[in-house]
Amino acid sequence: MANNISVGAAAPGCKKVDPILVADNVTRQFGGLTAVDVAHLEIPRGQITALIGPNGAGKTTLFNLLTGFDKPNTGTWIYDGKNLAGVPSYKVARLGMVRTFQLTKALSLLTVIDNMRLGAQDQPGENFLRSFLKPLWVKYENQITAKADDLLKRFKLDAKREDYAAALSGGQRKLLEMARALMSDPKLVMLDEPMAGVNPALTQSLLEHIKDLKKNGTTVLFVEHDMHMVRHISDWVVVMAEGKIVAEGPPAVVMKDQAVIDAYLGAHADTDLGTVAIKIVKDKK
C-alpha cells in the first residue's frame, strides 16, 4: 500500500523517503540469547514512529544500543549522516539524539528546576575551570532557566519548580524526564514507554506534548504498549518480535494485520480488559 513515508510499499526494513536514522545488521547477544537482530531499519525524519512488540522483543535493548548505553555484537547505524557505532552515550546525546528511560530517571534529590537546567547542553559553567568565573556562565544560566520555566509551564510542572523531584508522582516524573530531554532541543527524541504508570488524565496531555514535538520538527521514536497511544499519534509503526523487525507500516495498516495483532499484541488488543472479562463470563453462560 502506498504512503508518503516509505519508498514503495511498506515492508519490514523498507527504505524511507527521508530517514534520520539508518541501522544495518545490528545484533546483540546475551549469552546464547539473541536479543536484537535487526537487518535494516530506517526511522523517518520529522515523523512519530512507534516501536511495538511483546515483552522481550528487544525494543529497549535496541534503544540502548542506538543511544550508546549498550554495545552491539555487530552492526552500524548512521544518524543524520554520522556513523554512531561505538560513540559513547553522552556524545550521542550531544549530537541531538536524546532518550528517556523505561524506569524513570528523575534526579530525585535535585529540585525540579535543577533537573531541567541539567538538561541544557553547552552550559560553559559545567566546565570545572570556567565554573569559577560566574560572569562566563551566568547569562547562559538565566537563558536556560527561562527556557526551563517555559517548558515546566507547558508540562504543568511550574507549581513544583522548587520541589525535589523525589516529591513528584510517577506520572509527573515521566513528564519531568520528557521536559528535561527537550531542554537541549533534540532532533530525535527516543521515549522508552512514556505512558507506563501515567494516569489517564495525564496521558492526554503527554500525547499533546508528543504531537507538539512533531509540529516543531522533532523526530520522535517511542516504545509503547499502550495501543491507544500508538494508534492516535504515530505516523509509522515498527513491530519487533524476538529481536527482529517483523512488520512496518502506517498504524491503520499495521494494526489491521491480523497476524501482528494476534501474535504480538494479543487477540484482545482492541478491547478493554474489563469488557473481555464480561465477555468471557457471558460466553460461559
Added chain:
Amino acid sequence: MDWLAIFNLALGELISPLTAAYILCAIGLAVHFGFTGLMNFGQAAFAAVGAYGMAIGILTFGLPTAVAILFGMACAVIFALVLGIPTLRLRADYLAIVTIAAAEIFRYLMLTSGFAGVTGGSAGLSAFNEEFRALNPFPDGEYGFGPFTFREEELWMRIVGWSAVVLAALFVMFVMRSPWGRVLRGIREDEDAVRSLGKNVFAYKLQALIIGGVIAALGGMVFVLNLSNVQPASWGTNFTFMIWTVLLLGGAATILGPIVGGMLFFLLLTLTQSIIGGLVDVGVINFLSPPQVGQVRFLIIGLALMALVIFRPQGIFGNKKEMQFNG
C-alpha cells in the same frame, strides 16, 4: 576529678590542628561522597599521599616548604588519576572495595623496607618541618585566653590548619553552587540519566575524585606538620573511618557539616576519654583499667555513630530530603 581541666582540654580540641586535619579530609570526602556519590573508603590514602609527598619533597628533593606542599598536592592528583581511571566505571559498592584496598596498598608500600631510603620505612620521616617553624611570624610567648592559650608555634600551626579549612570550605561551597557542581549532584542521583543528557560522567567523576583527594592531601599535611613526623601506622583504615564518622555526624552533602562534625567529634572523644578516665582514677568505675579507657571511648563513639545513622541519617546539618547515608 578536675572538671575545669577536663572541659579546658575538650574545648582546646575544638580548634586543635588535628581536628583541622580531619575536617579537611572530611571536606574532601564530602566532595566524593556527599556531592558526587563516590563511595571512597580510601580517604586515608589521599591524606597519606599528601603527607608523604610533602615530606619527601622537603627531605629527598630539598624543596622549599611551599613548593613541597604543591608537590604533595600534585602527588594526590596523580594518585587520583591512577586510582580513578580504572575504577570509576565501577558501581558504587565495588568502588568502596577497590579504594579500601588501594589505601592499604599505599600504606604497605610506605611501610616496606625496600623504599626505606626515601619513605623511612616503618619509622617514617621526621625533621621536615624546620622551615615551616621558621616561617612562624609570631614572636615567642603565650597567646589567647582560658582553654585557648597557645605558645607561638601552636598558634602558628592552628592558624595555618584552620586557614586551610576555611579556604577549602569556601572553595567547595563555591564550586558546588556552580553548574559544574549541579552536574556532580546529578551524577550522585543517577549517572545514566546525566549521561543521557550529554555529560561526560566519567570525566566529572574523575575531577571530583581529584578535587576531594587534593583537599584530603592538605589534611594529611596539616596532620603531619602538627606531629612533626609521618608514620605509615597513622594511615590505617581507622583513619578513614574516623573521617567518615566526622562527615556523617555533620551531614554529607553540606559544607558546614564536616566542620562542625569534626569539632563535635573531637570534643566528644576528649570528653569521654577524660570523664571515663577520671572516673576510673577515683575508683567510681572499678571494672576498667586505665589502658582500657581509650578503647571504651571508641566503643561509645561507635554506638553514637550507629544511633546517628539510624535516627538522623542526614547528619546535623543535612537536609533529610536531600542527603542521607544510603550509599
